[in-house]
Amino acid sequence: MELLQTIAAVRNYVAAARQRGLSIGLVPTMGYLHEGHLSLARAARQQNDVVIMSIFVNPTQFGPNEDFARYPRDLERDRELAAGAGVDAVFAPAVEEMYPAGYATYVQVEGLTEVLCGASRPGHFRGVTTVVSKLFNIVQPDRAYFGQKDYQQALVIKRMVRDLNFPIEIITIPTVREADGLALSSRNKYLTPEQRRSALSLHRALNLGSDLIKAGEREAAVVRRAMEKEITAWPETRIDYVAISDADTLKPLEKIAGRVLLALAVWVGNTRLIDNVVLEVND
Amino acid sequence: MELLQTIAAVRNYVAAARQRGLSIGLVPTMGYLHEGHLSLARAARQQNDVVIMSIFVNPTQFGPNEDFARYPRDLERDRELAAGAGVDAVFAPAVEEMYPAGYATYVQVEGLTEVLCGASRPGHFRGVTTVVSKLFNIVQPDRAYFGQKDYQQALVIKRMVRDLNFPIEIITIPTVREADGLALSSRNKYLTPEQRRSALSLHRALNLGSDLIKAGEREAAVVRRAMEKEITAWPETRIDYVAISDADTLKPLEKIAGRVLLALAVWVGNTRLIDNVVLEVND
Incomplete structure (x- = not known):
């Protein structure tokens, strides 16, 4: 499995796949993978020639008093789990690669983002739609996979894809739970x-x-x-x-x-x- | 020259060009073409296999008291002028094709958009970056052409392209003037x-x-x-x-x-x- 850490490396990897006429599935994650993420990867594996998983704890979707700094990270373990689920390449950029000095552009879905988690976490979905737009433009996948556990997120991303005309199919996958019913997170x-x-x-x-x-x-x-x-x-x-x-x-x-x-x-x-x-x- | 009025028609046209390995240049305009627009089209003609010009008076970049309704329109004349400048296809959608009911997503560049024309026309650049993002995702061009006359607009779009990682080269073309110096508009x-x-x-x-x-x-x-x-x-x-x-x-x-x-x-x-x-x- 490939580990890609720069946008340029992803572009090269994707261009080579495209030249061979291969379809591409993207699984965007913040890492610290569990069975929920892996079920997305397996679905992507079934439906695409090439599966790329992004692992990026995205600072713009965390509020100032939220858990960005202490959010769990374990790239070595994630790479093994991703490979086991059939991922071909992991894209794990540094924060500065995604948000270089002078960064100033944000994608915002109105309405849907103002209720539920959007009411409790102002700016959260703006960070999500911004980073997902970037990942879509970097990877240019045919399909992208999101979990039903983040229902509002999936709905907001579908709205964004329709509104901004991204040529990408959004696929949502049911929530994976522990034996006693706790949703994996x-x-x-x-x-x-x-x-x-x-x-x-x-x-x-x-x-x-x-x-x-x-x-x-x-x-x-x-x-x-x-x-x-x-x-x-x-x-x-x-x-x-x-x-x-x-x-x-x-x-x-x-x-x-x-x-x-x-x-x-x-x-x-x-x-x-x-x-x-x-x-x-x-x- | 082709006249495309739906997003689906553009996607078909572009897919056919891509399958033949052709490069695509996009010239976004609001129509009522003058020599300034045509100089963009001619530059695109020189640098790309296929030239697509969009003609769309974009309501989201006009303020409530601005000239959206009376902005000049003449699609028949524009088609002739575009064809003469070497444009292969004009994309001239209806407002409802670009902004269907329930539309809710906007792209915003901060900072650069808050001064000069952005200070006088609040929301103007948000409308520009939103519609240009849509056009980029619909046409997926290799290159897009903008006039230096709208200097701030070109700078904002370059910032957006860099920040959101659109795989598109932005090319700016010098202002075209009347013999006495008046910039064409x-x-x-x-x-x-x-x-x-x-x-x-x-x-x-x-x-x-x-x-x-x-x-x-x-x-x-x-x-x-x-x-x-x-x-x-x-x-x-x-x-x-x-x-x-x-x-x-x-x-x-x-x-x-x-x-x-x-x-x-x-x-x-x-x-x-x-x-x-x-x-x-x-x-």
């Missing part, structure tokens, strides 16, 4: 054993909400309150948001109908975790 | 005969400023005042800005040195005209 590493137990409250609350809706509850406020109670019953939890929203527009729902997103962000100790589920409610 | 059409005479004040002021600097004047305030006097001596003129700036950063200069931009925007009646010149001052 590089940030799970931050949790103490006790916090790890409390982190289950996210999955439990989503299950509870889904069950209530399947049982016929259509009042979003009722479902949301039940979910909030489930979360706050666990030690060290603090709710950032519990949202019941239209899955396409992310607008909050009062009456539950159509494609519905249950999404939540919860602080467990000093770690902010997110999870979501999408339901089809047709009655 | 589609907006010159708005001028009455008397205003047409006053419009010469821009070129005159730039010449005066250049001459003062060549004669040894190094105080920007002195040169600027002389230029302002020249402009206001003509009927119906109103200065938007007269700037003496670093040609790379657009920061205002006090002492004139290095690569220096003399730039101005002047209202002549209800028409806002711009012009500029770049000098090398090494002493």
